[in-house]
Amino acid sequence: MTAVVVSSVTKIFNQGRTDEVAALSDVDLEVRDGEFVSLIGPSGCGKSTLLRLIADLIEPSTGTVTVAGQGAAKARKEQAYGIAFQQAGLFEWRTVLRNVELPLELRGLSKRERKARAEQMLALVGLEDFAGHYPAQLSGGMQQRVAIARALAVQPPLLLMDEPFGALDEMTRERLQSELLGICAKTNTSTVFVTHSISEAVFLSDRVVVMSARPGRITASIEIDLPSRDDAGRQSPAYFDKITEVRQALRGTPASAPSPRSSESAAAGTDAR
Amino acid sequence: MKWARAVLPPVIVGVLAIVAWELTVSLGRIAPFILPAPSAIWNELVEQRQNVWEAALASGENALIGLVAGAALGVLVAMAASRFKPLTEVSIPFAAVLNALPIIALAPILNNMFESTSSIPRRLVTAIIVFFPVFVNTLRGLREVNPIHQELMHTYAADGWTFARKVRLPGALPYVFTGLRQASSLAVIAAVVAEYFGGLQTGLGSRITSAAAFTAYPRAWAFVVGACLLGLVFYLTTLLLERLAMPWRTRLIA
Numbered sequence: 001m002t003a004v005v006v007s008s009v010t011k012i013f014n015q016g017r018t019d020e021v022a023a024l025s026d027v028d029l030e031v032r033d034g035e036f037v038s039l040i041g042p043s044g045c046g047k048s049t050l051l052r053l054i055a056d057l058i059e060p061s062t063g064t065v066t067v068a069g070q071g072a073a074k075a076r077k078e079q080a081y082g083i084a085f086q087q088a089g090l091f092e093w094r095t096v097l098r099n100v101e102l103p104l105e106l107r108g109l110s111k112r113e114r115k116a117r118a119e120q121m122l123a124l125v126g127l128e129d130f131a132g133h134y135p136a137q138l139s140g141g142m143q144q145r146v147a148i149a150r151a152l153a154v155q156p157p158l159l160l161m162d163e164p165f166g167a168l169d170e171m172t173r174e175r176l177q178s179e180l181l182g183i184c185a186k187t188n189t190s191t192v193f194v195t196h197s198i199s200e201a202v203f204l205s206d207r208v209v210v211m212s213a214r215p216g217r218i219t220a221s222i223e224i225d226l227p228s229r230d231d232a233g234r235q236s237p238a239y240f241d242k243i244t245e246v247r248q249a250l251r252g253t254p255a256s257a258p259s260p261r262s263s264e265s266a267a268a269g270t271d272a273r
Numbered sequence: 274m275k276w277a278r279a280v281l282p283p284v285i286v287g288v289l290a291i292v293a294w295e296l297t298v299s300l301g302r303i304a305p306f307i308l309p310a311p312s313a314i315w316n317e318l319v320e321q322r323q324n325v326w327e328a329a330l331a332s333g334e335n336a337l338i339g340l341v342a343g344a345a346l347g348v349l350v351a352m353a354a355s356r357f358k359p360l361t362e363v364s365i366p367f368a369a370v371l372n373a374l375p376i377i378a379l380a381p382i383l384n385n386m387f388e389s390t391s392s393i394p395r396r397l398v399t400a401i402i403v404f405f406p407v408f409v410n411t412l413r414g415l416r417e418v419n420p421i422h423q424e425l426m427h428t429y430a431a432d433g434w435t436f437a438r439k440v441r442l443p444g445a446l447p448y449v450f451t452g453l454r455q456a457s458s459l460a461v462i463a464a465v466v467a468e469y470f471g472g473l474q475t476g477l478g479s480r481i482t483s484a485a486a487f488t489a490y491p492r493a494w495a496f497v498v499g500a501c502l503l504g505l506v507f508y509l510t511t512l513l514l515e516r517l518a519m520p521w522r523t524r525l526i527a
Binding site for chain 2: 055076077078
């Protein structure tokens with residue numbers, strides 16, 4: 001089964017008004033089971049909008065979104081996905097453990113079950129010693145790890161992440177990237193990951209989906225196959241090749257599949273350099 | 274050491290102020306009906322301690338009942354108003370009018386509405402005065418929800434009541450206590466002052482007016498000191514409750 005199917009989706013905000021914005025135009029996207037897909041593009045290209053559509057936080061203007069074989073709204077109600085945002089968004093009045101327990105609580109798990117599961121999730125992100133702390137006592141990176149543990153708590157088949165490492169420093173970011181990969185591999189979770197860091201997208205993903213703005217649409221889909229996803233992987237020629245490929249796709253000068261607007265965007269690409 | 278540094282300065286200033294007061298009165302030969310010396314007030318306080326205690330209990334009871342009733346009403350109305358948008362728009366000007374009303378001035382009217390032995394008018398005045406700060410602060414807290422929390426709860430498919438219970442209310446607690454802190458002192462003031470306008474004469478307010486009427490100014494001041502202490506007890510209890518209710522804040526200070 002496919003984790004996510006987005007077919008011919010268009011999203012127009014403020015439709016019929018003077019401030020109408022076409023955020024997404026005719027987008028098709030498929031995420032296979034267990035696949036890690038990054039959405040990358042300039043600000044305003046609709047990558048977050050696309051993630052929100054999958055999460056059923058907003059509804060498409062036209063087209064359909066299917067998550068784990070059912071409509072997005074139904075999937076949301078069954079907690080078929082976990083989600084994490086750029087801000088950890090922890091509940092400051094709950095301890096770390098009780099933050100991770102919240103989605104389980106709302107699912108109606110017994111107190112003992114959810115405590116056991118939450119502890120297991122905290123161990124997964126290496127924070128088992130901080131279960132009794134309050135969020136404000138943790139660093140930004142630790143808070144983000146709690147948010148990831150919370151997103152994984154219901155053991156969803158799909159993980160949605162909107163620039164979860166965007167506010168962190170480079171060192172913390174790289175460590176969390178490796179941790180995330182380990183977790184996804186261990187739990188066999190499919191992931192849709194929004195970022196505007198090229199290196200992050202290449203390092204994490206099985207596939208990088210490149211988007212462009214006005215209107216937001218998918219311009220390229222680049223398969224990534226690194227020899228390994230560790231420090232050696234970060235040094236490998238394949239890694240740098242893919243970074244170049246994604247960068248060119250972002251600038252609109254793809255080596256293959258020239259678009260009808262290639263001459264115009266090629267000129268724009270030269271300008272950008 | 275840290276503790277001493279926090280406590281000592283205000284204590285020293287307080288003691289110096291009392292000494293200066295005592296010296297001013299005795300050396301300046303100020304008539305006791307203008308300003309009695311602190312020593313005279315202290316003597317009265319010791320002599321009248323039984324009366325002060327009983328009057329403080331009576332006023333304290335009125336203040337507490339009014340405070341609890343007014344605060345509970347304030348929180349409930351704020352919850353209802355935050356839940357239904359039209360209610361917010363209606364309730365804010367309504368609450369502003371209520372606040373602009375000289376509520377203490379209602380006391381004689383309320384006294385006429387009930388029997389002369391009833392404690393209800395004083396408690397009613399207190400409750401109305403308490404209502405406003407609690408309502409306004411709670412409403413503000415309830416309306417300020419982190420948008421990420423809102424989206425998260427949406428992804429958890431949480432219904433309105435769950436959302437209110439797990440996110441809105443705990444998130445509003447700091448605001449509720451800001452309102453309660455103002456309200457706790459106001460409650461004592463209201464309960465004491467309401468007695469100036471008749472009704473049942475068992476509390477500190479009536480003792481102050483009757484002592485003043487008999488030109489027993491040091492005694493009147495002794496009851497004022499009692500009212501001050503009562504107000505402090507209310508305020509400190511609220512602070513304590515605030516710490517107990519929000520452990521995630523106290524832990525950060527510690």
